[in-house]
Amino acid sequence: MLAASHLLDPATSLLVLRRLAQWRKLVRAKTLLSALSARSAVPVPFLYSLVLQCLVPLGPIRDIELVWSEVVKDPPHKPFNASDFVVHLARRSANAAEIEGVFRRVSSTRSGLTPRAYSALIGALCKGENPNPVLGRHVLREMEEKGFEADELTYIALFRSFCRIGNPLEADSILRILVERKKYKADVLIYGDFLYGLCKSGKLREARKLFDKMSKKDRSFTANTEVVPVLKPGRRVIFQLGSPHPVSEKMAFEAYFRALCGTGRVEEAERLLKDRVMQNTVPDVCVYASFVEALFDAGRVEDAMNFFEAHKNKRGIDGKGIAVALIMGLCNVGRAGEGLQLLYEIVDGRFFPTARVWNRIVERFCEEGRVHDAQNLFDELRRGKCGDFARPDSSTYELMIFGLLNKGDTTAAIALLDEMTKKKIRADVRLYSAIVRRLYEDGAIEESNKYLNRMIENGILASYSAWEGLVDSMMRSR
Template sequence: MISRFKIYFFPSVEVMVEFTKPLEAIRIFQKMKEYECERTQKSYITVFAILVGENQLKLALRFYRYMREKGIPPSVTSLNVLIKALCKNSGTMDAALKIFHEMPNRGCIPDSYTYGTLISGLCRFGKTNEAKELFLEMSDKGCSPTVVTYSSLIHGLCQSNNLDEAMGLLDDMKRKGIEPNVFTFSSLMDGLCKGGHSSQAMELLEIMVSKRHKPNTITYSTLIHGLCKEGKLRESLEILDRMKLQGLKPDAGLYWKIINGFCEVRKFQKAANFIDEMVLDGITPNRVTWSLHVRIHNTVVQGLLSESEPNRAFQLYLSMRSRGLSVEAKTFDLLINCFCKKGDLHKAARIVEEMVLDGCIPDEGTWTAIVNGFWDRRKVRETADSIQIELMDEVVESGI
């Protein structure tokens, strides 16, 4: 029975990765002695890697110190895991580099994974020049960069607006027969779109699809943002349709970008239609995008009023209220003024009441519009009454 446990104990530690229970992995690790299972160097490193993978960094570093206290010697594998942990925070990047430089003194030669981890960390924190130096060094040391290493550096270069170097790395990958992945293409597209080269980004999308790589939500979002930024709304809608056909659901931020694009070219009806589509699909803004959606809804209502679409504006206004989106004082004022001029005093009075309930006080101009509206209605009623009296007098005089 014990021998069977020895065979299956170590895989059971690895299972904890799948269930994302790092503390459970430690609990099982601690029970190994109870079942006369020897704690090997591999079992220590596995638990250490689980803790780092689950971002339990403080616990991971404590466990690493425990490993050293138990006499577990440093190895390339364990130091790679430690470097990965230190690369997760900008404040510990220098410590990661220090360990990297000390590895040969400990009899551990850095491998491709070591370089790749450091390059990824440096790029994440905007240190692309240091990342490029390491990239050149790894080739000199006979370590071949993987697609992950290339992609990390390409992403870093694109973030620092070094598009030419990033595209050069893509060509280098092709020469070496390293197939770019979705992250590689998405990073390049993001860089191209930010630089105002959305047409080149679209070409990359077609290359990506031709190589049977499925674009993900990030890929499509990057393209739509770039196209909208350049005012290419037709193309952005085509990408949105492709995204939906692939079964991917656009988020509120993506809809906001398209709606904002229509607002910028004063196509408020289309903007309102996309707001309706978003609501029907059950897409709601999160805490980050909430204020943006409040602003864009108010902008669309105001735009519809300026384009003489009061009924559509009122419909969107009601939708805003039902979803708890704040209505700006300017939006209230424009709606009230519009319906007062139209003579629809019922809607105007309702909006005034809701405005006051929301804590907004109508300004002098709004009150003037309301009073004038009711005054005009009174004058119409008085004129109609006068005409009716005159007609009655004529009927009486004629003896009918």
């Protein structure tokens, strides 16, 4: 088989390669890997992951680099190393455990990364639904121990991530570094993030104090406009900063109000909004939309409906913008049909909601088993009947394909995936994995292998570890 390795497709080659590595037949495994490299059958980052995660899964980085140089004797592009792979993984993989594992592997062997790789790693750890800024801070310390200094965006990513998980203490420490080392000037986004962190952690009195400072009720906000103030220990950095960028009272209100709504503090937000209205001030639509979303999150559906009815026709208020928030909320509580009816009512020659709103209705129809209704709406979007700004995007296709798969219509799902390829609309790894797994479960092994090869060759699978996880789950399903 190795003598005819040029006849093996990438998916089959990986199965053979995994078994050879498990049997410790490394010479033969390297032969097969060299054949894959010579044919340019798989992207370079994936090829590197085969060495890192398959051939030398426990060895130090220097052993990986040695094997890599043996396998890829004539690299088609510039040299590729562990730092390049970390950057690739941080950008392409959504698997936080894999990203963390690669970092700990590199770190434990005392092999340093480049500044670019460290920054990419911190950014990856700070984003997503379950960010891990604590590990990101650990990576930052190692980066500094290596003599590298992170850029401003890296610090801001950490700061915002700590705010997002409700840890203002760590966020404050990052902000101190920003101010002392980077001469960073606070703006309304920094204040807004910190307000959210304070509200998330339940420090509402402190959040109100910061809002008063931003609203210029605390005169120290305008008095202290030094670029780098002398920071006092034991006091929040945010309260020691001025802002050379103008922060209007309106901007301060919106930041504080949205922080309250985003963290479920509906009663506090409601009182703040009433006070604002009593001052004969009309907030922007984002304020009203945030309040509607907060009401739905709190389970106060009828209150949200009544709020919309009371404000949709008021002078100076964008009722259609509030309607969009109401539609999204109705979908979240299983009333997508009402949401679609309202959406049709507000669409006219001047107002066309973006695809995000239509996508949510398609998604909800599919979740409720109303795949036929979802298909009808999807077809209207494809034909442009919902406006130029509501054309199907990659998310629309993916939602529809998942709905068809759940219905058991694999043929129609694959037809849509092929349509995405023809239109050069990129499908993500989750969608391809669902198609490959379903074909395999249905016994269509050749078709399943076809799409698995496409995932490898087009770089949809970020690494060998991702491929192994998919293949193992397929085999367990049978």
